[in-house]
Amino acid sequence: MMNLITVNDLSKAFGDVQALDRIHLEVNRGEILGFIGPNGAGKSTAIRVLLGILKADSGQATIFGKDVWSDAVEIHKRVAYVPGDVNLWPNMTGGEVIDLFIELRGGQKNGRRDELIERFKLDPSKKCRTYSKGNRQKVALVAAFSVEADLYILDEPTSGLDPLMEKVFHDCIMEAKEKGSSVLLSSHILSEVERLCDTIAIIRDGSIIESGTLEDMRHLTRTQFYIETKDPLFGLETLEGVHNPDKQKAGYVFQADTEKIDAVMRHITPFGIVKLESMPPKLEDVFMRHYEGSGGEG
Structure with a gap:
């Protein structure tokens, strides 16, 4: 299987705080990786390095065989990203924001967009300043899944969603996988990771302390x-x-x-x-x- 994400000996420090300590990660084509750990363990820092937002101090990280820092623009053309705390333009409507994100990724307004708006029970005519946290997440998720991507990087994406909307999100993940896309899912909702993911990486204090399939980890339980x-x-x-x-x-x-x-x-x-x-x-x-x-x- 082709590795879409390859991370080797990646380290990142903020002053005296070692946020990432020589971590290794791999995500294969058509695979869903669950990236789990408590708050402050290093999940979001690792994702920001993969997205080219932060530059690593040492080590190597590639997506589609391209360097995540120097080739970030090319990589982003094939990647969809959803953070755990979405900030939107307050005076734009949800629908306008979704359309803007679709256009930025080279797509066009399509039936998939309208289908996802209906499935997520989102009112796209409201101004973003009126949205709850859950509705802001819905805007980001609809935008992410409206245009097909080779890789979805999702950082606590269901934060603020109710259980019914979590189920819709799970269905979207599995649909993306069936089309051959890969997913890096950062989460602290263990039942979600267990239900969706093919492989798991556990991070603690900036280090990957265990990785593999859930079956590989049964010896720890x-x-x-x-x-x-x-x-x-x-x-x-x-x-x-x-x-x-x-x-x-x-x-x-x-x-x-x-x-x-x-x-x-x-x-x-x-x-x-x-x-x-x-x-x-x-x-x-x-x-x-x-x-x-x-x-x-x-």
């Missing part, structure tokens, strides 16, 4: 079990790999490290398993395991 046995179950509290065992009226609820599940099941089986329920590990578990004791926000 614990699976939750509920179990009932024919005979009274004992010894679970001291079993290696078992966490937070809680005796219920009819059985036990506990968590088990993925690599210890086989040993845990061998311990339980002789007691006669009557009922067994398991909940697969989620991205939130991966995230929280990384941030336990780190002092990170979020």
Whole structure:
């Protein structure tokens, strides 16, 4: 697969603050990368470097094989960007802003624009100064998806949207992927990343601390079990790999490290398993395991 984004050893400091510390990232054609981390972890700084807004101190970053700083103008012709806090011209209407963005990207007013305005339930006749934060986000999202792009860079794009509009956004992302576009999605909404993304990169204190598919990261998580046995179950509290065992009226609820599940099941089986329920590990578990004791926000 062709890499649309390639980042190697990228660093950026603001005075004594190391915002990015030799990070590596890759986004392939037709792939959605979830870029997650708490506020202040370095997500937005990395995106601003990719957009050519900030110049990196060292390292290399390319999009479509072009340098993100020196070739920014050429890159932007094929990229759509939505920030997490959209500022618009207060005296223009939402529709006028959308049309301006479409024209700036070389497109023309089209049926896709009108379809997206309807799907996002946006009134394009209102002045932007009257819009709520959610409606300002809708303007940016409609403009971004009205003209096809090879790459969408989205920095907390659903900030301010209600759950129904988040669903519309998710549909737009998947439609873009089906057309072969790639997406870099920065978010702290873990359920959103888990639902949409093919690969994940976790950033903490300016460093990428884990990346890969969610399946690749399952080793970092614990699976939750509920179990009932024919005979009274004992010894679970001291079993290696078992966490937070809680005796219920009819059985036990506990968590088990993925690599210890086989040993845990061998311990339980002789007691006669009557009922067994398991909940697969989620991205939130991966995230929280990384941030336990780190002092990170979020």
